[in-house]
Amino acid sequence: MDISKLTLEQKIGQMFICGFHSLVPDDQIRKLIQDYHLGGVIYFRRNIDELEQVASLSASLQNLAAANEDLPLWIAIDQEGGMVARIDHKKMSRIPGNMSLGATDNPEYSYEVSLISAEEMVQLGINMNFAPCLDVNNNPQNPVIGVRSFGENADKVSEHGAAVIRAFQEKGISAAAKHFPGHGDTSVDSHMGLATVEHDLDRLQQVELKPFIKAIQENVDVIMTAHVIFPAIESEPIPATLSRSVLTGLLREDLTYKGIIVTDCLEMHAIAKFFGVGEGAVKAIEAGSDVVLVSHTLSDQIEAFEAVKSAVLSGRISENTIDRAVERILALKQKRIADLPASDASPVFLERHEKPEVDRLLKEVSLKSVTLVKDQGQLPLNINEQVLVIWPEVRSETQVDEPWTEVVTLGDALAGWMEDVQEIRISAEPDQEEIEKVLIAASSCTQVVLATYTAGSSLPEGQRALAEQLLQQNHSKLIAASTRNPYDLNDIPGIPAYLCCYENTPYFMEALASILAGQSKAEGKLPVSLDESNMVGAN
Incomplete structure (x- = not known):
């Protein structure tokens, strides 16, 4: 890798990771590889x-890359675990998400499950995982991080994050x-807008930066930027992705990070809406990014390539800047994927029951x-009486909220312990008709279990209204169980x-059912703070 x-075009191509929209190489990805010498690909569920x-x-x-006499590709994915996993297949181990792991309070679990995930990704030809998420989620109103974080304690996030990085990279997967x-203390989703973290530098060093400092000590291959404004570091109202003070001044110089810096996707509104994808790519490289991520749209991808090339030819970006980035890229590719076989392979995946x-x-x-x-005094349920389970379904898809094809509802799981389980499935944002249906069914039940589901910053109004009306009914047992955000x-x-x-x-539904039925104890430790007035009688 010399x-x-x-050529200049090949060097610029190495600085891009892009996505496409099919299960086989389509015209979009062929064009990006053959005409633009693409350095890497990102998979989404549309590719699986x-x-x-x-x-x-x-x-x-x-x-395709080899036939074009280009370097091996990074093949990247967001396989975080838990609620953010692009590969949803019964033969793929369903790895817990970060907050689930944080609740165990045992970083060894984070290491062990990440080894499993890495071993499986390698068999699929994946060599980079955009994980772990090292954001410290100390804001209950955060609409995009939530359970993607290990919790609100920076030291614990650091320990779990380091364990995940170590596991991935031991198995040949570049961790990012x-x-x-840090995107943890925000109340705006950068997919949709610009967020700001107002804390001073001392606070940032004590909380937000601590897990990244630990990751650097762990020799993490890649660090991904946040489209978030940090006034304590950057005086201009621009997100970290475009800030030289953040990426070069803080990350490269102050924290002495030597690895690859990759942007989060430039098509997110925090960049595309306020700066444009092409100008965003140029500014990100000027700030210190080595790799630019443009995940979806061919016109945006080409615009970004051409904008960077024009910036180099005009002298706005020096070719020396490009060379330094590409040298880091080549070094990591040499380390991780230089010997990757470019031939068809059949992964040796086993069915779940064959992996005891x-x-x-x-x-x-x-x-x-x-x-x-x-x-x-509500637990355990009386297993000899009827129980009504209310199950909220995820019926729409976002970047961080994807319906699963293999679903085990809480009712399904409880049926293994109780003979009389009735379950009503509702939308995660139930309307009045759904609420009335549940209330009628619940009026004749002594035991009710309400599963709640929040993907955003607060419990959807319909679920809240349902809970409040269930409280007005006379149930001997009424239990709520959050199945995503703990708040x-x-x-x-x-x-x-x-x-x-x-x-x-x-x-997790099988574990919850076992606990509700009195067959197991709940052993987790809350990794975030809840309103203490709500926790009277907590164990």
Whole structure:
């Protein structure tokens, strides 16, 4: 991998990771590889079907790059675990998310499950994971991080994050710690707008920056930037992704980071809406980014390539700046993927029941994670009586909220312990008709379990209204269990019993059912703060 043999276009191409929209190489990705010498590809669910298809796709893309006499590709993905996982397949181990792992209070679990995830990704030809998320989620109103964080304690986030990085990189997957310098204390989703973190530098060093400092000590391969404004570091009202003070001054010089800096996607509104994708790419490289991520739209991708090339030819960006970035890129590719075979491969995936050691570990982690926050004599359920379970379904997809194809509802899981389980499925944002249907069914039940689901910053109004009306009915047992963000109790403080699951994935619903039925104890520790007045009687 000799930079002197690369043309300017090839060097610029190495500085881009882009996405496309099919299960096989399409015209979009062929054009980016063949005409623009693309350095890397990012997968989304739109690229995923069978696991053998993913492995074949990875090999086909590498073959395209090799046929174009280009360097091996990074093949990247957001396989964070829990509620953010692009690969949703029954043969893929359902790895817990960060906050679930944080609730175990055991970084060894984070290491062990990440080893499993890395081993499986390698078999699919994936060599970079945009994880772990090292944001310290200390803002209950954060609409985009939430359970993607290990919690609100910077030291614990640092320990768990370092364990994940170590596991990924031991197995040959480049870890990408995100979102530098920290997206945890925001109330705006940077997919949709510009957020600002107002804290002074001393506070940032004590909280937000601490996990990234630990990641640098762990020799993390990649750090991803945040589209968030930090006035304490950058005097101009621009996000960290475009700030030389943040990326060069703080990350490169002050924190002495030597690895790759990659932007978060420039098509997110925080960049595209306020600066434009092409100008955003130029500004990001001027600020100190080595790699630019443009995930979706071919016209935006070409605009960004051409804008960077024009900036170099005009002298706005020096070719020396390009060379320094590409030297770092080549060094990492040499280390991680230089010997990657460019041929079709069949991954040796086993069915879930054929991986007993993985199954045991993931069941253990889920039981160590589910957290009992409050119980005023409601647990366990009487397994000889009927129980009504209310299950909110994820029916729409966002970048961080994706419906699963393999769903085990809480009702499904409880049916393994109780004979008379009735379940009503509602929207995560139920309308009045759905609420009335639930209330009619609940009026004749002595035991009701309300699963809550919040993807954004607060419990949806319909779920809140339903909980309040259930409280007015006379149930011998009324229990709420959050199946994503743990802050739901703050919106329904009158609930007499409350558990946190951090995700609605099968292992966690099975663990929750076991706890509700009195067969297991909830052993998790709350990794974030809730309103203490709501926790009277908490165990």
